[in-house]
Amino acid sequence: MEKLTKEDVNPKILETLLADTDITVEDALENEMILNMGPQHPATHGVLRVLLRLDGETVVSSVPELGYLHRGYEKMAENMSYYEFIPHTDRLDYLSPMMNNVAWVLAVEKLAGIEAPPRAQYIRMLIAEFARMASHLVAIGALAMDVGALTVFLWTLREREKILDIWDILCGARFTNSYTRIGGVANDAQPEALAKARWFIDQFEENMDECERLLNSNRIFVERLDGIGAISGDEAIDLGMTGPSLRGSGIEFDLRRNSPYLCYNDMDFKVITYKEGDALARYFVRADETRESVKIIRQVLDNMPKGDVLLNQPKKVLPKKTEIYSRMEELIHDFMIVNFGINPPVGEIYHAIEGSKGELGFYFVSKGEGKPWKCKIRSPSFCNLQSLPKLIKGYMISDVVAIIGSIDPIMGEADK
Amino acid sequence: MDIKDLVVVKLKEKFPKYNFETSEFRNELTVKLDKKNIVKVCKFLKENEELDFRLCEDVTAIDWAKRTDRFTVVYHIFSLKNNFRLRLKADVDESDCSIETVTSVWKSANWAEREAYDMYGIKFKGHPDLRRMYMPEEFEYHPLRKDFPLMGIPGSLPLPKKN
Helix, strand or coil: EEEEEEHCHHHHHHHHHCCCCCEEECCCCCEHHHHEECCCCHHHHHEEEEEEEEEEEEEEEEEEEECCCCHHHHHCCCCCCCCCCCCHHHHCCCCCHHHHHHHHHHHHHHHHHHCCCCCHHHHHHHHHHHHHHHHHHHHHHHHHHHCCCCHHHHHHHHHHHHHHHHHHEEEECCCCCEEEECCCCCCCHHHHHHHHHHHHHHHHHHHHHHHHHHHCCCCHHHHHHCCCCCCCHHHHCCCCCCCCHHCCCCCCHHHHHCCCCHHHHCCCCCCCCCCCCCCCEEEEHHHHHHHHHHHHHHHHHHHHHCCCCCCCCCCCCCCHHHHHCCCCHHHHHHHHHHCCCCCCEEEEEEEEEEECCEEEEEEEECCCCCCEEEEEEHCCCCCCCCHHHHHHCCEEEEHHHHHHHHHCCCCHHCCC | HHHHHHHHHHHHHHHCCCEEEEEEECCCEEEEECCCHHHHHHHHHCCCCCCCCCEEEEEEEEECCCCCEEEEEEEEEEEEECEEEEEEEEEECCCCCECCCCCCCCHHHHHHHHHHHHCCCEEEECCCCCCCCCCCCCCCCCCCCCCCCCCCCCCCCCCCCCC
């Protein structure tokens, strides 16, 4: 962090910073200062830059600055086919790439008017829930690390590694998976992967208990989060927060329940809410949600239907590789889809799923061509970050780190 | 009554003189309206107790390139009470590239409108802090416009000044 002079700060940002005069701290040092936090700061979880106006150690106002990881994905999506963009979705929320894959193909399928076979839908639910757990485990570990409890980070990452191993068996990649396809998934889930998934969920809850015991009985951790960054449910909705951050404020809003997709209607799980709305409540929501994910994964594994994992729809879905090399018809379809795209009908759709950070949605405008005319990514981290100035206002500078950790922004997604 | 019909009926009841065009695709309702009415309609949709569109998910724009009304501003709003998503659209012409801001209705529209301004150059009148969201302030272009090349424009991004 460095102290800035007036000349260093963009005049428009300075104006915003100085506009806010709600808080005065009586016994603080007399000189106010503007402090630059990030973009290269370990506690900002990526390249988030926050300009803080401080009175002593109290944050009077703040301006988050985004765009340090802006890669223009929406522009790129307008210039490539729906298939080509799947690997790019991995790079949005890079802690739960599978979730983005699922969100993308569901949106494209809705636009094209097709639906994946039941087994593919179950596999998608399986990987989406694993992605949610993987993301929450990092969120919890990183939050604990930010407030000084390093051990938990190592323990949660150990659990996350096991999920990455399952993904490795499933699709051959640990991190940037690109596992889903339009109309299904790339390959059927192998028996080893499913066996490992079952082994993982059987041992997970015990290990999660251990992690939670380390945190919940840790006085420093609890006291640094308790009552910090509090926001009421109505304010949170007004600021566009979704996901665990909103459920921590007592609003029961979960797209898996509110507008069910895949087969979430058949699943038995609870939407976790805490009414306090502070950083500690947001941590509790995440910790409890990993257990709900375990419940869903168990049901998915128990009820996994048999059958194909790729839709038989030659105009919209890429044929299997073995068929391309042996049959003429499939070769033609493959050529057409790879070169000209799947050409969904003229129209526009918005499809959102409950991502690990909140509502992850894609908005397409199609002109009937192989490329989307317009693609908008509604990323939860971006919308959640908007509440940051409200959350950190009036708290100490050391709380800023804890609050950023508690809303769990991923800059790859926020900056697109 | 089905929620889709309810929205349309309520809107026509409250604003009989306004021009609403409704369309449906893949079970999603789109209501198109004149840009001068946008704030009033949004306020009504949010504050009406039966409709209760409290969550503004997204504000974005579409560039139609060669059309007369070049841009369309798109709002996605969600009603927690009815579990229903509504899409509002308003056309904006290039000659008067501006529309009233809805930040007075939903605070979450703030950054979304800044992003739309950054990417398309649509000015949101009355916005409290209309700066660019992603691109540097000195940048002269609006990258998601269809006339901005995919490869970018060489030299358009200024390098940071040396101290």
